[in-house]
Amino acid sequence: MKEKVIIGMIGLGARGASLLEMIVRNAKDVEVAAVCDLYEDRREAAADLVEKAGGKRPVAVARYEDVLALADIDAVVIGASWAAHLDIAIAAMEAGKYVASEVGGAYSVQECWKLVETYERTKTPVMLMENCCYGREELMVLNMVKQGVFGEIVHCAGGYHHDLRGEIAGGEENRHYRLNEYIHRNCENYPTHEIGPIARVLDINRGNRMISLVSVASKASGMKDYIKREKGGEHTLANVEFAQGDIVTTVIRCARGETITITLDTTLPRSYSRGFTVRGTRGMYMEDNQSIFIDGQHDECHFDWKGQWGNAESYYEQYDHPIWKKFVEDGVKGGHGGMDWLVFEDFFDCAKNGKPTPIDVYDMAVWMSISALSEESIALGGHPVAFPDFTNGKWTTRR
Structure with missing residues (x-):
């Protein structure tokens, strides 16, 4: 079991930025070590957000491959465009990083097979972050x-x-x-x-x-x-x-x-x-x-x-x-009425403890x-x- 999970955030548009803000506000055992987006203004704003929240300023890069090359990264959160989700997820599994991928649809059955085959070869867990x-x-x-x-x-x-x-x-x-x-x-x-x-x-x-x-x-x-x-x-x-x-x-x-x-x-x-x-x-x-x-x-x-x-x-x-009974007792937090935090809480628990993901x-x-x-x-x-x-x-x- 890890004391904390070190993550890289890939994709910092409207959805990615909102997720990053939720993570830095609520995840006490998660460190954001890298932020990544093709647009410089987005990645610099994300690095500012992490630093202002009391964390160490993360590395800010344009290429997701540079995030995956960082040895201390345990997991990545993919908030990029739909077209990029599976390519990044597959590359992250190859690099041995737990994967949290935002939702969307596939462009071909072949890329879905490649996702499955990469998991079966690498055994690196991936989780689709379906908050609903x-x-x-x-x-x-x-x-x-x-x-x-x-x-x-x-x-x-x-x-x-x-x-x-x-x-x-x-x-x-x-x-x-x-x-x-x-x-x-x-x-x-x-x-x-x-x-x-x-x-x-x-x-x-x-x-x-x-x-x-x-x-x-x-x-x-x-x-x-x-x-x-x-x-x-x-x-x-x-x-x-x-x-x-x-x-x-x-x-x-x-x-x-x-x-x-x-x-x-x-x-x-x-x-x-x-x-x-x-x-x-x-x-x-x-x-x-x-x-x-x-x-x-x-x-x-x-x-x-x-x-x-x-x-x-x-x-x-x-x-x-039972998940919601406890959530209400502890205090509901996170976006979309609390769903966003619950799905990430589950993912971070899996990454921290080396467990399979519930949405696999x-x-x-x-x-x-x-x-x-x-x-x-x-x-x-x-x-x-x-x-x-x-x-x-x-x-x-x-x-």
């Missing part, structure tokens, strides 16, 4: 599922319902990679916020697996309309044709017979939601109105459900996950591959596409 797996309601629902409250689970749904038009349209000014993604790709580009909690509910890679998907995309009208209204017809993006459909719907079949529906919905006006839904033979959970329906308890309300909206909170006392390389490969597989399915007009078995059969015995 640590949400209070997601963990409570998981706890209820494991206790049989919803009966046998038949179907789950979720989505990334988040109006990102302003962020995408400002990509050039803000140096944000999403703009280029939406111009050139048409896929389920951000699947892990919804699929992570669902994969836990359905035991994916641990007794169950995803076997195929079908994806369809609507036309792409939201961004062009937004840019013309907000930035004017003379703006450089006004006549750009965006490839990314406004709504992408993906249906996944699982080996045990369950189905999953996930939706990407980021370029039309709407409220934020992850749409987490769990359907079982004895009940259901719905995130959008934060309600739980239990067979035999709520039958009389099923035609007048509005009065039960928000009733999920009443289940905290009985079914709140096989989870990372399967969840991220959805982007590449959906892109293929959409291009083929909604043709079914098979999931590779990244565990090579071990899903039947892993727990």
Whole structure:
């Protein structure tokens, strides 16, 4: 067991910078020894942040390879653009550094296989930092599922319902990679916020697996309309044709017979939601109105459900996950309602004690591959596409 974990932070845009700030404020046994970004202003601001927080000023470099070459680095946190995640993760595993990678989608099945093969050769743990797996309601629902409250689970749904038009349209000014993604790709580009909690509910890679998907995309009208209204017809993006459909719907079949529906919905006006839904033979959970329906308890309300909206909170006392019970007692901290800190606390504990990560390389490969597989399915007009078995059969015995 290490007294502290020495880390390098790679990628310091909006997300990377916010994570770094959370780490230096809350992680008492973590030292940030290196910060890395292609842009000098970002890496110098990050080094200033660490120093002002009372730490030794970290090395500030432009190349992630220079971080990986530092002998005293135990682990790296990858907050770079989607396109760089897997390349950096693979290089870090080769260098023997524990890897914490921010979320996103893969560009090919081949790079997912390379990730898995690198882990199996080096045995260097990698963790996909899917914070939504640590949400209070997601963990409570998981706890209820494991206790049989919803009966046998038949179907789950979720989505990334988040109006990102302003962020995408400002990509050039803000140096944000999403703009280029939406111009050139048409896929389920951000699947892990919804699929992570669902994969836990359905035991994916641990007794169950995803076997195929079908994806369809609507036309792409939201961004062009937004840019013309907000930035004017003379703006450089006004006549750009965006490839990314406004709504992408993906249906996944699982080996045990369950189905999953996930939706990407980021370029039309709407409220934020992850749409987490769990359907079982004895009940259901719905995130959008934060309600739980239990067979035999709520039958009389099923035609007048509005009065039960928000009733999920009443289940905290009985079914709140132990992780959250302790978190509430100790004091909730970190971004996104505390989820950000919980996922990093788990990762740092693994790196400190040399343990396997809870969201491991096989989870990372399967969840991220959805982007590449959906892109293929959409291009083929909604043709079914098979999931590779990244565990090579071990899903039947892993727990």
